[in-house]
Amino acid sequence: xxxxxxPENVAALKAALVGxxxxxxxxxxxxxxIAYGFDGxxxxxxxxxxxxxxxxxxxxxxxxxxxxxxIALTPRAMGSGLSGGSVPLxxxxxxxxxxxxxxxxxxxxxxxxxxxxxxxxGDLQAAVERIGxxxxxxxxxxRQSGIGGNVAxxxxxxxxxxxxxxxxxxxxxxxxxxxxxxxxxxxxSVKNVTGYNLRSLFxxxxxxxxxxxxxxxxxxxxxxxARTAMAIFDKLDDATEAVNAVLASGILPTSIELIxxxxxxxxxxxxxxxxPLDAEATLLFGTDGNDERVVEAETAGIAAIVKQRGAREVRxxxxxxxxxxxxxARRAISxxxxxxxxxxxxxxxxxxxxxxxxxxxxxxxxxxxxxxxxPLFGHIGDGNLHPNILCDRRDRAEMERVTAAAREIFExxxxxxGTLSGEHGIGLLKKQFLELDLGPDTIALMRRIKDAxxxxxxxxxxxxxxxxxxxDAFRL
Amino acid sequence: xxxxxxPENVAALKAALVGxxxxxxxxxxxxxxIAYGFDGxxxxxxxxxxxxxxxxxxxxxxxxxxxxxxIALTPRAMGSGLSGGSVPLxxxxxxxxxxxxxxxxxxxxxxxxxxxxxxxxGDLQAAVERIGxxxxxxxxxxRQSGIGGNVAxxxxxxxxxxxxxxxxxxxxxxxxxxxxxxxxxxxxSVKNVTGYNLRSLFxxxxxxxxxxxxxxxxxxxxxxxARTAMAIFDKLDDATEAVNAVLASGILPTSIELIxxxxxxxxxxxxxxxxPLDAEATLLFGTDGNDERVVEAETAGIAAIVKQRGAREVRxxxxxxxxxxxxxARRAISxxxxxxxxxxxxxxxxxxxxxxxxxxxxxxxxxxxxxxxxPLFGHIGDGNLHPNILCDRRDRAEMERVTAAAREIFExxxxxxGTLSGEHGIGLLKKQFLELDLGPDTIALMRRIKDAxxxxxxxxxxxxxxxxxxxDAFRL
Numbered sequence: 001x002x003x004x005x006x007p008e009n010v011a012a013l014k015a016a017l018v019g020x021x022x023x024x025x026x027x028x029x030x031x032x033x034i035a036y037g038f039d040g041x042x043x044x045x046x047x048x049x050x051x052x053x054x055x056x057x058x059x060x061x062x063x064x065x066x067x068x069x070x071i072a073l074t075p076r077a078m079g080s081g082l083s084g085g086s087v088p089l090x091x092x093x094x095x096x097x098x099x100x101x102x103x104x105x106x107x108x109x110x111x112x113x114x115x116x117x118x119x120x121x122g123d124l125q126a127a128v129e130r131i132g133x134x135x136x137x138x139x140x141x142x143r144q145s146g147i148g149g150n151v152a153x154x155x156x157x158x159x160x161x162x163x164x165x166x167x168x169x170x171x172x173x174x175x176x177x178x179x180x181x182x183x184x185x186x187x188x189s190v191k192n193v194t195g196y197n198l199r200s201l202f203x204x205x206x207x208x209x210x211x212x213x214x215x216x217x218x219x220x221x222x223x224x225x226a227r228t229a230m231a232i233f234d235k236l237d238d239a240t241e242a243v244n245a246v247l248a249s250g251i252l253p254t255s256i257e258l259i260x261x262x263x264x265x266x267x268x269x270x271x272x273x274x275x276p277l278d279a280e281a282t283l284l285f286g287t288d289g290n291d292e293r294v295v296e297a298e299t300a301g302i303a304a305i306v307k308q309r310g311a312r313e314v315r316x317x318x319x320x321x322x323x324x325x326x327x328x329a330r331r332a333i334s335x336x337x338x339x340x341x342x343x344x345x346x347x348x349x350x351x352x353x354x355x356x357x358x359x360x361x362x363x364x365x366x367x368x369x370x371x372x373x374x375p376l377f378g379h380i381g382d383g384n385l386h387p388n389i390l391c392d393r394r395d396r397a398e399m400e401r402v403t404a405a406a407r408e409i410f411e412x413x414x415x416x417x418g419t420l421s422g423e424h425g426i427g428l429l430k431k432q433f434l435e436l437d438l439g440p441d442t443i444a445l446m447r448r449i450k451d452a453x454x455x456x457x458x459x460x461x462x463x464x465x466x467x468x469x470x471x472d473a474f475r476l
Numbered sequence: 477x478x479x480x481x482x483p484e485n486v487a488a489l490k491a492a493l494v495g496x497x498x499x500x501x502x503x504x505x506x507x508x509x510i511a512y513g514f515d516g517x518x519x520x521x522x523x524x525x526x527x528x529x530x531x532x533x534x535x536x537x538x539x540x541x542x543x544x545x546x547i548a549l550t551p552r553a554m555g556s557g558l559s560g561g562s563v564p565l566x567x568x569x570x571x572x573x574x575x576x577x578x579x580x581x582x583x584x585x586x587x588x589x590x591x592x593x594x595x596x597x598g599d600l601q602a603a604v605e606r607i608g609x610x611x612x613x614x615x616x617x618x619r620q621s622g623i624g625g626n627v628a629x630x631x632x633x634x635x636x637x638x639x640x641x642x643x644x645x646x647x648x649x650x651x652x653x654x655x656x657x658x659x660x661x662x663x664x665s666v667k668n669v670t671g672y673n674l675r676s677l678f679x680x681x682x683x684x685x686x687x688x689x690x691x692x693x694x695x696x697x698x699x700x701x702a703r704t705a706m707a708i709f710d711k712l713d714d715a716t717e718a719v720n721a722v723l724a725s726g727i728l729p730t731s732i733e734l735i736x737x738x739x740x741x742x743x744x745x746x747x748x749x750x751x752p753l754d755a756e757a758t759l760l761f762g763t764d765g766n767d768e769r770v771v772e773a774e775t776a777g778i779a780a781i782v783k784q785r786g787a788r789e790v791r792x793x794x795x796x797x798x799x800x801x802x803x804x805a806r807r808a809i810s811x812x813x814x815x816x817x818x819x820x821x822x823x824x825x826x827x828x829x830x831x832x833x834x835x836x837x838x839x840x841x842x843x844x845x846x847x848x849x850x851p852l853f854g855h856i857g858d859g860n861l862h863p864n865i866l867c868d869r870r871d872r873a874e875m876e877r878v879t880a881a882a883r884e885i886f887e888x889x890x891x892x893x894g895t896l897s898g899e900h901g902i903g904l905l906k907k908q909f910l911e912l913d914l915g916p917d918t919i920a921l922m923r924r925i926k927d928a929x930x931x932x933x934x935x936x937x938x939x940x941x942x943x944x945x946x947x948d949a950f951r952l
Contacts, residue, residue: 168640177921181917181920183917183921187895189893191858193641193680193901194902194913195680196922197676201672204669248585250697291767350668353586354585379667382666419663419670421669422667422669424669434670444657448928448929451928453925464671
């Protein structure tokens with residue numbers, strides 16, 4: 001299944017791939033390939049070789065060679081993933097689509113964008129907004145294909161509550177199947193039920209079924225007005241109950257983001273923004289729409305509800321600059337946590353609305369029980385929370401507690417009717433917990449689909465599916 | 477693959493199934509089973525036996541027996557499909573879920589409904605609206621699993637422009653796989669990217685991969701206000717151009733429905749509603765929202781745009797009763813066409829926005845060329861049109877022209893970047909045209925998935941996949 005990484009084998013493979021993409025697009029020197037061994041997690045596994053195709057035809061030629069010679073491929077876009085999905089395992093070489101970064105078309109009548117998979121989401125968002133269109137979703141559910149970039153991912157993720165997830169915006173894909181066949185699924189029409197839904201299958205496959213080489217995305221009109229409000233709560237329980245009170249009112253914000261006190265302390269220690277350190281929870285609310293009066297009314301409605309539910313203070317952003325400062329607090333979370341402790345294990349659970357208050361409480365109880373710092377933040381409006389377990393991977397005793405706490409958080413999420421991952425995917429980080437969520441029969445069915453599409457198992461080995469008998473998913 | 481329908485074989489099968497569901501839920505008398513041989517199309521093929529399970533466990537037991545004895549199963553909900561998907565072929569027995577018609581839960585905090593597949597969509601919609609919630613989408617993309625019923629399908633379909641299609645609302649499914657394993661895909665959280673996206677795969681599989689036994693649907697808040705407007709155009713071209721002008725303005729109606737002059741004449745001949753007979757096109761616009769002033773402003777905006785684009789008259793519904801009369805025109809289409817000529821071949825093409833005017837023109841040209849009446853109507857706002865070719869199946873010469881015209885309409889839709897089916901699925905009606913849209917490689921991939929999940933080919937044989945060498949898809 002995997003390349004034997006003896007120098008002779010790598011040399012032969014390199015020669016073949018140079019014939020496809022040219023010498024400058026095949027990397028084997030250690031200093032060149034090392035950057036392709038990690039993503040946004042703590043995993044790191046340097047590949048023997050990285051190939052950078054420039055076109056679908058080159059991707060197909062690489063697949064043809066790899067299939068024939070049973071060489072494992074790990075497709076990779078910008079490496080911004082948060083589940084280890086693009087970290088190459090089992091001797092896999094990296095098929096990096098970074099050079100395939102062109103926006104091929106933006107059509108303002110059809111309201112679609114056709115992009116190569118290496119396009120940075122933020123670049124696409126800027127390009128469509130220049131002509132009054134909008135690409136709102138979180139790119140992270142389109143993991144393997146990328147259109148990646150972390151800033152864009154965070155900004156986009158925060159809008160999921162109103163605008164949904166990436167999968168809702170994928171109208172069509174071009175995919176290179178393991179053995180090199182190029183297929184298209186979907187088209188430019190917004191409605192399409194012709195044949196099996198392969199778009200959703202490949203979008204969520206994390207590179208285990210093929211390499212995505214082109215994506216057609218649905219665009220919407222850019223909302224003319226947006227407002228931001230920040231609400232500060234002494235009690236986390238009041239904040240989580242307020243979230244459901246706002247949603248029950250009929251107001252649909254673009255986003256409701258939670259920053260708990262542990263998270264706020266990390267942010268303030270790193271970038272003093274003015275978050276209160278004595279409040280258990282801060283909520284950020286975004287609203288948008290084409291009618292300014294409605295956006296104002298919704299924001300006022302949110303303020304009234306959260307005050308009634310125990311917010312001690314509500315700040316309405318007076319203008320775009322103040323709104324930007326508030327969202328900067330959200331964007332500062334990840335770098336701030338990285339400064340607090342050497343490592344973090346980031347989770348991505350999603351629970352039904354009813355379970356949001358209980359989930360937040362249980363994470364805090366688990367943190368206390370295992371004597372760990374677990375900052376809690378994320379897209380609480382859609383039940384998608386990112387508890388991050390801070391730790392030091394060199395501390396074996398602490399890592400035992402981290403592993404136990406991580407499993408308990410997953411168990412609670414599933415017990416409450418939720419799931420392991422709302423956005424980031426399973427990759428490597430969560431694969432040993434997959435059965436906890438899906439059960440053995442659903443995984444067996446996934447395996448049948450995997451084997452039917454990738455019979456030689458060359459696509460992104462070691463991902464998504466649990467290792468039989470594997471226990472500790474948090475090491476390589 | 478299929479049951480040999482000798483009396484002895486049917487008797488043995490009947491005895492086995494009676495052991496599972498009881499004697500009253502196994503039908504073999506001709507007068508009982510005949511109703512299970514057709515759907516909303518002109519296909520009709522009486523099954524040798526119909527079994528009516530009452531629970532998932534009974535469905536699984538039926539699958540276990542059928543798998544073991546290689547008996548083909550055609551799952552069927554309410555038989556309201558418009559592509560022949562639930563018409564049993566190849567000796568298949570019918571597994572009818574009509575008795576599994578309970579709404580299992582409606583949760584107003586989680587905003588989900590959990591239903592059995594035999595629930596009528598209209599019943600679900602009424603139940604959730606009683607508590608201020610809303611299930612907007614067209615049920616027709618959830619074909620095999622039903623929650624069927626034609627009225628609901630039409631009403632729902634008309635709202636797709638704003639609210640999307642059924643697939644966007646399916647949070648979870650319970651599915652009985654061919655060999656009888658019961659799996660669950662998805663949960664109650666609105667975000668979920670754990671494992672392969674099997675929800676979308678089974679939702680769009682038209683009963684060829686398993687039997688859906690439970691569906692968890694996302695609900696939204698019921699909009700407080702709605703308005704309806706009717707715009708009358710002398711020229712079809714002006715109407716289709718006006719559709720794109722409205723969409724470009726940033727207004728997102730719930731629906732934009734087209735009724736062309738041929739359709740209007742059929743309606744007026746059947747149920748005089750007051751549609752103009754000398755106008756080439758009538759458009760119906762629906763708007764909704766929580767802010768009455770915004771809904772009014774959007775409706776006024778639509779009226780201004782369509783007048784500027786050549787509408788000779790715009791009627792705003794003064795109240796709910798008048799709106800209801802306007803929508804009754806839309807609902808009257810299908811029964812009215814049925815009275816015009818003995819048969820109709822209903823298509824369900826969907827094209828990108830840019831192609832809407834060209835598609836409408838080309839349908840009229842094809843009608844003229846083949847000397848056929850092809851009423852054109854449908855959800856023009858999302859490019860989903862239902863050209864219905866009126867005919868008499870006993871007239872062989874006419875049927876030759878129908879077949880040629882149908883193929884040409886499909887070809888034009890694909891040429892314009894669209895697809896064979898926006899809502900109704902492929903079933904039997906469109907299977908011989910599938911390759912025209914998807915190409916052989918995508919169909920080959922679908923076949924690999926089908927064979928992996930249903931290795932004995934017992935699920936809904938003869939559907940979706942084209943018959944090798946088959947030519948005329950419009951006969952049995």
